[in-house]
Amino acid sequence: MAREFVRATYRIETAFPLDRAAAALAGEQSSGTFVRVHGETDELRDRHLAKVERLTPLDESPTPSLPGAAVPKGVTNPVYRRAELVVAFPLENMGTNLPTVLATVAGNLFELREFSGLKLLDLDFPEAFRVHPGPQFGVAGTRRLTGVASGPMVGTIVKPSVGLTPGQTADLVRTLAEAGIDFVKDDELQADSPHSPLEDRVKAVMRVVNAHADRTGKKVMVAFNISDDVDAMRRHHDTVLAHGGTCVMVSLNHVGLAGVMKLRQSSELPIHGHRNGWGMLTRSPALGVEFAAYQKVWRLAGVDHLHVNGLRNKFWEPDESVVRSIKACLSPLLGGYGTMPVVASGQTVRQPPDTYRLTGSADLMYLAGGGMMAHSGGPAAGCRAIRQAWDAAVAGVPLDEHAKGHPELRAALEAYRE
Amino acid sequence: MAREFVRATYRIETAFPLDRAAAALAGEQSSGTFVRVHGETDELRDRHLAKVERLTPLDESPTPSLPGAAVPKGVTNPVYRRAELVVAFPLENMGTNLPTVLATVAGNLFELREFSGLKLLDLDFPEAFRVHPGPQFGVAGTRRLTGVASGPMVGTIVKPSVGLTPGQTADLVRTLAEAGIDFVKDDELQADSPHSPLEDRVKAVMRVVNAHADRTGKKVMVAFNISDDVDAMRRHHDTVLAHGGTCVMVSLNHVGLAGVMKLRQSSELPIHGHRNGWGMLTRSPALGVEFAAYQKVWRLAGVDHLHVNGLRNKFWEPDESVVRSIKACLSPLLGGYGTMPVVASGQTVRQPPDTYRLTGSADLMYLAGGGMMAHSGGPAAGCRAIRQAWDAAVAGVPLDEHAKGHPELRAALEAYRE
Numbered sequence: 001m002a003r004e005f006v007r008a009t010y011r012i013e014t015a016f017p018l019d020r021a022a023a024a025l026a027g028e029q030s031s032g033t034f035v036r037v038h039g040e041t042d043e044l045r046d047r048h049l050a051k052v053e054r055l056t057p058l059d060e061s062p063t064p065s066l067p068g069a070a071v072p073k074g075v076t077n078p079v080y081r082r083a084e085l086v087v088a089f090p091l092e093n094m095g096t097n098l099p100t101v102l103a104t105v106a107g108n109l110f111e112l113r114e115f116s117g118l119k120l121l122d123l124d125f126p127e128a129f130r131v132h133p134g135p136q137f138g139v140a141g142t143r144r145l146t147g148v149a150s151g152p153m154v155g156t157i158v159k160p161s162v163g164l165t166p167g168q169t170a171d172l173v174r175t176l177a178e179a180g181i182d183f184v185k186d187d188e189l190q191a192d193s194p195h196s197p198l199e200d201r202v203k204a205v206m207r208v209v210n211a212h213a214d215r216t217g218k219k220v221m222v223a224f225n226i227s228d229d230v231d232a233m234r235r236h237h238d239t240v241l242a243h244g245g246t247c248v249m250v251s252l253n254h255v256g257l258a259g260v261m262k263l264r265q266s267s268e269l270p271i272h273g274h275r276n277g278w279g280m281l282t283r284s285p286a287l288g289v290e291f292a293a294y295q296k297v298w299r300l301a302g303v304d305h306l307h308v309n310g311l312r313n314k315f316w317e318p319d320e321s322v323v324r325s326i327k328a329c330l331s332p333l334l335g336g337y338g339t340m341p342v343v344a345s346g347q348t349v350r351q352p353p354d355t356y357r358l359t360g361s362a363d364l365m366y367l368a369g370g371g372m373m374a375h376s377g378g379p380a381a382g383c384r385a386i387r388q389a390w391d392a393a394v395a396g397v398p399l400d401e402h403a404k405g406h407p408e409l410r411a412a413l414e415a416y417r418e
Numbered sequence: 419m420a421r422e423f424v425r426a427t428y429r430i431e432t433a434f435p436l437d438r439a440a441a442a443l444a445g446e447q448s449s450g451t452f453v454r455v456h457g458e459t460d461e462l463r464d465r466h467l468a469k470v471e472r473l474t475p476l477d478e479s480p481t482p483s484l485p486g487a488a489v490p491k492g493v494t495n496p497v498y499r500r501a502e503l504v505v506a507f508p509l510e511n512m513g514t515n516l517p518t519v520l521a522t523v524a525g526n527l528f529e530l531r532e533f534s535g536l537k538l539l540d541l542d543f544p545e546a547f548r549v550h551p552g553p554q555f556g557v558a559g560t561r562r563l564t565g566v567a568s569g570p571m572v573g574t575i576v577k578p579s580v581g582l583t584p585g586q587t588a589d590l591v592r593t594l595a596e597a598g599i600d601f602v603k604d605d606e607l608q609a610d611s612p613h614s615p616l617e618d619r620v621k622a623v624m625r626v627v628n629a630h631a632d633r634t635g636k637k638v639m640v641a642f643n644i645s646d647d648v649d650a651m652r653r654h655h656d657t658v659l660a661h662g663g664t665c666v667m668v669s670l671n672h673v674g675l676a677g678v679m680k681l682r683q684s685s686e687l688p689i690h691g692h693r694n695g696w697g698m699l700t701r702s703p704a705l706g707v708e709f710a711a712y713q714k715v716w717r718l719a720g721v722d723h724l725h726v727n728g729l730r731n732k733f734w735e736p737d738e739s740v741v742r743s744i745k746a747c748l749s750p751l752l753g754g755y756g757t758m759p760v761v762a763s764g765q766t767v768r769q770p771p772d773t774y775r776l777t778g779s780a781d782l783m784y785l786a787g788g789g790m791m792a793h794s795g796g797p798a799a800g801c802r803a804i805r806q807a808w809d810a811a812v813a814g815v816p817l818d819e820h821a822k823g824h825p826e827l828r829a830a831l832e833a834y835r836e
């Protein structure tokens with residue numbers, strides 16, 4: 001194998017000289033221990049040691065962002081320097097084994113006391129990682145399955161999150177299908193539960209979806225939440241497939257990488273990747289992972305759709321971060337591996353213009369809950385209003401102007417003010 | 419199913435009235451959305467809504483610990499109140515499906531703007547979770563396989579982390595076996611790599627281990643790092659088993675829950691759980707998960723050994739946290755599910771007395787790298803010195819006193835000062 005590297009970019013914060021802290025990280029995550037041991041030769045170190053490729057000083061802080069950070073001996077008034085750091089990890093150390101790549105770039109390093117802050121910002125994978133299958137459907141495959149040739153796929157989430165019986169869920173999906181929606185997903189809280197066993201829900205919902213498709217030619221894509229152990233996910237996938245379903249959903253962080261890779265291996269359906277728990281990994285500015293790095297791992301693993309929040313969402317995430325996330329999913333990785341971003345959380349007719357203006361793309365899913373379902377004219381009017389808002393956005397026409405000839409949009413603009 | 423609940427304890431921080439913030443979390447993670455929607459009845463809410471069971475005010479902060487937190491309308495000078503919160507999530511919503519339980523107790527809630535801090539402190543599982551297999555070997559099974567009837571299992575990690583060929587690794591294991599060690603593990607960076615394919619390493623190492631066992635009756639337990647995709651882990655497990663190996667290791671956070679559960683399902687060997695990446699989940703005081711909650715999930719999934727750092731470790735973690743972690747692994751969960759804590763990181767002959775005094779237990783693995791291997795008398799003397807330190811600790815004899823009749827300990831105490 002040629003000398004290839006996985007490059008990881010970090011934002012670090014440390015009371016140590018920057019180059020010394022960077023070397024500690026590179027050593028710990030390749031061939032280091034705290035005492036030079038038996039068997040460690042210079043040739044071996046040279047071949048396997050991770051390399052500090054770039055170190056760009058940023059700002060400073062008088063206080064440490066994280067607890068437990070050490071201060072160099074003799075320093076009584078430490079300054080915590082921040083920097084952007086790029087480390088190259090030899091592929092020779094880990095191959096293309098994704099869990100072990102993550103153990104290398106996102107393992108024990110977060111515990112190093114040399115750092116009072118450490119965040120993984122991005123990853124750069126070499127060609128060898130093309131061994132991973134990537135998304136089987138992506139944007140084009142999802143458009144084909146839903147029959148939506150252009151513009152966003154308009155969708156919603158089954159709400160309430162939990163509590164509906166399979167029959168009640170099917171009734172709701174009937175209403176949504178008749179409203180003209182493209183996509184419906186289970187909530188992440190609703191998988192295979194006592195009050196709504198997955199198989200019963202699939203049967204009840206797909207009866208409605210298939211009947212609607214027979215009547216109208218339009219098959220609503222329903223992402224059934226199959227998150228579970230590996231065998232159950234496989235069984236659930238087969239159930240969805242057998243009943244004519246066109247999508248399965250998994251909670252990526254809680255199923256985990258190997259489980260999702262196993263599902264992808266034999267999946268015949270798009271995998272809708274739900275990132276719940278993501279806030280835990282990213283919300284601290286001083287610790288964790290940025291979405292730029294995170295989404296690449298899941299794209300390699302084969303996720304077709306990936307949640308990104310939406311502009312002016314009901315969560316903590318600022319708009320510029322959401323925009324970066326949408327763009328990231330649509331940027332080529334190793335020349336491909338495109339994943340469809342799923343825009344959701346507090347979305348109404350208000351956000352399409354800015355979403356389109358800031359990302360330049362309508363290759364996305366646009367999910368609205370209350371923002372569509374609670375329309376004064378009912379769900380069908382709510383769905384039409386969302387499409388009208390997107391038509392206006394893509395055409396560059398202000399919403400208020402477009403609303404003049406579109407009463408559903410007008411009613412929605414009156415109901416959802418900002 | 420009777421009305422059972424998974425109870426989750428959080429530390430929250432919020433600018434909102436505590437009861438209102440708590441209700442927002444409970445609603446979001448059971449039946450809530452931001453507009454009351456079609457199909458949501460009072461009866462359904464009553465049955466499925468998560469319940470705030472306890473809310474204990476703690477201290478206050480003038481500034482938010484995390485970015486993106488909202489402030490109630492009209493409040494210009496917010497105070498961020500902290501509290502401990504217990505929420506009961508109906509089992510009816512999720513069953514015993516572990517990934518979905520985590521999507522519920524550790525999902526989107528970390529993104530809620532009502533909170534400027536949110537950490538999952540503990541989980542309480544009802545009896546229904548006994549469906550999960552738990553550790554197959556635990557402390558007793560690991561003692562049986564290693565022939566260590568009492569006291570800690572003394573071990574080390576193959577270092578350098580990466581770079582040794584299978585033959586070099588086997589040579590090192592021979593030295594360690596002859597030194598009298600009980601346990602050896604691969605580094606988490608070393609799995610199935612180009613320079614040390616797992617199968618070749620297993621063959622080379624087990625030849626040494628088996629020959630040593632034939633000669634002495636003592637079989638060293640080697641935890642081979644099989645972290646990989648599901649099928650590869652199964653294949654690697656079978657390879658280890660076929661060559662007489664007695665342990666497999668996985669990087670829990672990067673393989674993920676479903677992958678580890680799948681391995682456990684058909685495993686015939688103890689699973690050594692490496693928690694690398696854990697710092698990312700726990701090092702922020704305002705965000706993430708405490709070990710008390712984390713370890714319960716992995717014990718249900720079936721991990722036999724679980725890393726906990728050690729006293730005065732080279733990482734950021736304070737001693738009181740390490741002590742809590744060791745005790746947590748040894749505390750019964752649903753009456754059993756005992757997992758052996760693995761004490762490691764910067765350990766020498768210096769820490770056994772405090773480790774024993776503070777935890778009251780020698781039911782643990784005690785791993786030393788440089789702290790044993792770099793002993794002036796060589797690895798065998800290093801291993802004896804560690805055992806002598808533990809003998810002194812368990813007998814309550816000061817190290818310096820015990821060293822009088824034990825030259826290896828005396829030499830180690832001189833070399834490793836604090």
